[in-house]
Structures are given as C-alpha cells and as structure tokens.
Amino acid sequence: MLGVLAKLLKALNSETSAWALATGIALGMVVGFTPLWSVHNLFILFVVLAFRVNVSFFLLSFTLASGLAYLLDPAFNYVGEYLLTSQSLLGLWQSLYEVPLARIMQFNHTISLGSLVIALILFIPVLLIARFIVNNYRSHIQARIARLPLVNVIKGTRFWAIYQKISAVKVGGQS
Amino acid sequence: MKKVIRWPGLLTFVALLLALALFVSLFLDSLVRFGLSSALSRMNNAEVNIAQVELQWSPFAVQLQELEMTDPDVPTHNRFFAENLQAQVRFLELFIGKVHIETLTAEGIQLGTERKTEGWVKANETAEREPVPLRERLAEYNIELPTAESFLAGADIQTPGLLTEAEEKFQQRRAEFELARHELPSKEVLEEYKTRIEAIIDAKPKKPRELLAAREALKEIKADIRTDKAKVEAFLQVSENMVAATEQDVATLRTSYQEDIEKAQALFQRDPESLTALSGILFGETVEQWAHYGLVAMDVLAPLLKNAHGENEAQKYNRWTGRYIDFDTQSSPTFWIKEAKLSMQLEPLELALSMQNVTWQHERINTATTYNVVAASGESWDTFNFNGELFINNQGQVRGEQMWQLQGAQLQNLALSGSSALGVELSHAYVNSRGSLTLNAGQFDGQSEFQFAQANFHVDGSSGFASYLGEALSSIEAFGLDLGIRGELTQPRFSLHSDLDRQLGAQINARLKSEADARLQHVKESLTAQSEGVLADIGPWLEQAQALQAEGKSINEAFTELLETELESLIDTERDRLLERLKGKLGGN
Secondary structure, three states, rough: HHHHHHHHHOOOOOOOHHHHHHHHHHHHHOOOOOOOOHHHHHHHHHHHEEEOOOOHHHHHHHHHHHHHHHHHHHHHHHHHHHHHHHHEEEEEHHHOOHHHHHOOOOOHHHHHHHHHHHHHHHHHHHHHHHHHHHHHHHHHHHHHHHHHHHHHHHOOOOOHHHHOOOOOOOOHHHO | OOOEEEEHHHHHHHHHHHHHHHHHHHHHHHHHHHHHHHHHHHHHEEOOEEEEEEEOOEEEEEEEEEOOOOOOOOOOOEEEEEEEEEEEOOHHHHHHOOOOEEEEEEEEOOOOOOOOOOEEEEEOOOOOOOOHHHHHHHHOOOOOOOHHHHOOOOOOHHHHHHHHHHHHHHHHHHHHHHHHOOOOOOOHHHHHHHHHHHHHOOOOOOOHHHHHHHHHHHHHHHHHHHHHHHHHHHHHHHHHHHHHHHHHHHHHHHHHHHHHHHHHHHHHOOOOHHHHOOOHHHHHHHHHHHHHOOHHHHHHHHHHHHHHHHHHHOOOOOOOOOOEOOOOOOOOOOOOEEEEEEEEEOOOEEEEEEEEEEEOOOHHHOOOOOEEEEEEEOOOOOOEEEEEEEEEEOOOHHHHHHHHEEEEEEEEOOOOOOOOEEEEEEEEEEEEEEEEEEEEEOEEEEEEEOOOEEEEEEEEEHHHHHHHHHHHOOOOOEEEEEEEEEEEEEOOOEEEEEHHHHHHHHHHHHHHHHHHHHHHHHHHHHHHHHHHHHHHHHHHHHHHHHHHHHHHHHHHHHHHHOOOOOOOOHHHHHHHHHHHHHHOOOOOO
C-alpha cells in the first residue's frame, strides 16, 4: 500500500508529463464506469500500455471509478434505456445491429451503452481538470508542502525510505 | 515516435493478449460447460450436468457429451439424457445475448434414466407426485377364497363351540335327571296306596273304635303318600328345569347354525366391483410409461421453454444488471433452434424425432414449435404417425396439440408384473392405438385408446391369485384400454378404463362362484354332521324326559287325589244309620 502511494507521489513529483497523468485518470474512469469485460476496454488497455499514459494513476482512477459505478449503475441503466428506446435513434441502432463489431461491443445493453456514453461525456472534462490540478500542484502546492513541518516528520518514516528508493531506481534507470 | 510509444508496454499488451488467447484455448471449453450447465439448470429448475464440451470454430458449433437433466420430481433420475449433442450456433448472435441454433443433432437420448448421484432441485420444485407402485399392488392382490376348513377352524364360527358346550351340559343334565328319576315313585306304589285306602274304606268300620283305627291307618298312608309326592314334585322341578334348558340349548344351536351358514355365504361371496381396478393394476405402469413416451416432446420441452420464458421476462426489469434491447428488424427470438434431429432410445423403440422452431418466443416468428416422428425401428408395425405443435405466447401461456396413430404394432414378452408371488407377461399381442391431446394454459386434456388383439398372457407365481388370473387371462384374446390424460403440464394425471376388467371379472367371478358354492356346501355338511351328532342324543332324551315328566305329573295328581280321601263319609253313613234305628225305635217320628 505504501509502495503504491509512493509510486503515485513519485509520478506526481517527477518530470512525467501532466498529460500522461491526466490521461491515465480519464481512461481509468472510462474502464471503471463501463462493464470490465467489454471490447472497448481492451482498446483502452492497449492505449494505456502502448502509449505514455501513467499506469499508476490509471489503476487508481479505475479502482475509484469501479466502486462509484456500483452506485451509478441505475443511472447508467436509465441513460442507456433512454437512448436505446429513443425513436429518433432507432434507425441508428438498427443499423448498428447489422454491424458485427457493434454487436460485439454490446451496444444494445442498457448499462453498457449508458455507462460508456456518460464516461465519454466526462472524458474531456476529467482530462482537462486532472491536467489543471497536476500542473497547479507542481507549480504551487509541491513547494509549500515541502516546507510543512509534517513533511519533515514524514521524511523520517519508512514510507519516505520507500519513496526515495523508487525514485533512485527510476533515476538510475534513466541515467 | 519512440517517445510516444512505450515499447515495453506494447509488448506487455501483446503478452496479455497471448495469455488471454492461451487461457481461452485451455479453459474455454470448461467455461462454456460451466455456463451452459448453470443456464440449463436454471431452465430445468434442477441440476444439469455435462460431461464434456467441445467447441468448433468454423462453422461455430458446440458439442456436448453426456448431457444429464435431473427430473425435478424424481431427483434420483434424469428427465432427459443425451449421449451426444451437437449444435451449430450463430456466433455473432451470442454477443447480443441470443442463441440461434441452425441445426441441433442429439443422439442416444433416453428418458427416466437413473443418475449416479441424486441431483439437486430448486427449493420450490419439490416433488408432489408419489409414484404408485402398481406392480407391487398386483403382487399383493389376493382374491383367493378362504377354505371351508379355515372357516370352520376360524374364530368367527360359533356352532362347534356351542355344540361342545351343549354336549357337556346335556351329559351333566342327563346324569342329574337319572338321579331324580330314580327317586320317582313307580305306578305300582301308587296302586298299592290305592289298594290300601280301598281296603280301609271297603272294611266299612262301624264301631267308633273301628272308625278311629281306620282313621289312624289312613293317616299313616297319607303320610307315606306325602313323602312320595314330595319326591315326585322334586323330580318334576328338576325335569322341568332341565327340559327347558335343553330346549333352549337346542334352539340356540339351531340359530347359531343358521348364522354360521350366513357368515360362510358372506365370506365366500366376493364383491364383483373389487375387480374393476385390475386392468389399471395390470397395465397401469406400462401404459403410463407409454404415455410419458408419447408426451416426451411436451413433457420435456414445454416446461423447459416455459421456465426459460419466465426467467427471460424476470431479467428485463433489473436496473442493476441492465437489459439487452432487441433491434432485430426481423424480431428473431432470444433462443431459437431452427431444426433439431433427436435420436431417442425409448425401450424397446428407437425413434428419430424431428423438431422445428424450438423457442419460447413463438409470437416473434409467428410459428409454433412443430415435431414429428420421422423414423422408428425396433418393433414391427404397419403405420406409425406422431406429430404435434407447441406455442408459448408473450404472457408465457403454453398451448399445443398432439396426435398419434399406431397400427399393427406387435408386442412380445412385455412384462406387466414381476415377483415371485405373481408374474404376468403379455407374451404376444397386436396393438392399434390412436389418440389426441391438447394443451391449453398449461393444462392437458387428452384421450388415447389401445386395442389389443390376439393377446396371449403368461402367468406364473406362488400366490393363489396367480391361478385365478392365469385361467381368466387364458380365455381373453382381445380387449381395449382407454387412457385419459388430464392435469398440469408438469404433472399429468392418467386414468385408465378397460373392458378387460369386465372380461376378467366375469371369468374370475364365475370360477369364484363355483368354488364358493362348493366350499359353502362343505361347511353346511360339516356343521350339519356335527349338530346331528349332538342332537341325535339330545332329541330322544328330551322326548323321554318329557314323557317321564308327564308321568310324574300324572302320579302327582293321583297322589293329590288320594290325599283328599277322608273317612268322614263313613262316619256320616254310620251316624245316619244310627239315627234311622233310633227313629224306628221311637215310633217312626
């Protein structure tokens, strides 16, 4: 647990791009909100692993979003039901029904569609807000936190030793 | 580009995909087996086991080995067993929650096979049906008449006991009577008394001293008479009591004799109605088994589809799991077997059953599930037609109809009952059968008739009933059975009516009547002989006792008369004579 927290802090305090952290958070939210065994999640996993998206923040976001999804399932169901039963969209759904990939993505399942639509709507705002928070943390909050007496106390703990070790390994790897 | 792409991550993704593919190739069969077992168990409301599942990718097909579906009513048995089942499934439909099977082929289907271990059953599906052990009932069936000896030795009969009792009492009474009789004064004694009294009277005592002497002599005679009279009265008392008691015993014997004969008549006479259930007992299980075979399509298919319909409907409204919305412009069903070919082993028949459009959403395709027998072997017959259809509407109500016709089927060595006490086998017969069945709102209503000709039965066994039944069946060549089918879809009830009962009843009752008459005659003769033995002694004794009683009464009356004899007349005569003499001496005044 301490190791995970140290990794998160390390990512936050390192030179890792703020976009990489924010993208990890946004993509983790999408995977967490939507049913895990969906085809689109395989695609997201590919993006997370193959491109420079922060995996730690992706996992943190996925965990939090999964927990939240249990509470939001009725809302996802409502949105999916609304969209799938909308007469104006009937033609679209009937067309998609004929597309094998769409069938594999289970677009006609109320919770699958509703959660994906909500996650996609939230994706850009979450991405931008996360990037804004990371940037602000690094430019303003990080230095202030470093000066807090509590931080000096933490620096004497085992957690700080783990944090230093992770940082050293990474730095060593880069050099 | 190198900065954008994280090569180790990409390799990890590829490794993950490969691991996933490996996992699928290794465990997909097991996963499918687990998923199918679970889904079919929910449909069946009882445990479903699949020994092995194999997947074929092109064309996509699922092959099942040893599919066992527990019978919810009898969890020790399977309602359906298929040795091998292959289904060509439309792959893409599976991703939208639809199972469309183009062709399904099942081989080695058997019904009612015993399971290795008892299958679990959904709690509210506990069996309400108690199997009726008809064959055991037949083995226990006993219409053998009791023998005359067993009746005569039985506890219900009264005459023999009363006879013994009456005999003992009679012997005792006779002894007592003889004793009393010895005390009875003879007629000679009576005559002697008469003579002595006449002698006194004839002496005509005249003098007062003679008169006094005569009076004293008469007084002594009377004392003797009174003594003997007391003996006579004692005898009369004893004889009257004994004669009355003996007459009462004789009357009781006669009454009990009549009652015992009536009991024997009742015992040897059987109620002809008691044989009305015999055809049901003989053919009940066999015909019920045939009926279950006949209902195989409805009996197995309809409950499964109905359950699946109910489960499918229940799933629609769960907001935590969501639902699939169908955008099929052709409204294809969620589950649809377009063509099924089932090869069944229904001892002793092998049937090939063809089914079309198996689904629980018939309104979507506007066609009922249809089925018919396309081939059959194992027994010889002239014609065999079997077809039916099944339709489940959107409300889950099941309706259907079925018809069948069988001509000239040859039955051989059909065991109807098997036990050491009684074994009945239909050695040979030709059967014609036809019937129809409708199913409305889950309720069966149907009728089937079976006409048996050139029937030949074989009966053996140690029970007495075996000989009755064997003799009766040997004279029956043709009979009919009418089978009624009613009740719930999952629990049909059968009723059986047959003219075999009438024929068997007539045969068995005729034999029983002749045996009953003979045994009744035997009882009558035995009781009469026993009664006559006792009454032969009692009767003459009674006559003798009554004669002696009359004689005693006569003596008693004579004694009474003698005791009334007085000398007053002699005294009056003498007084009159003396007064006459005195009157003469005084001048005639």
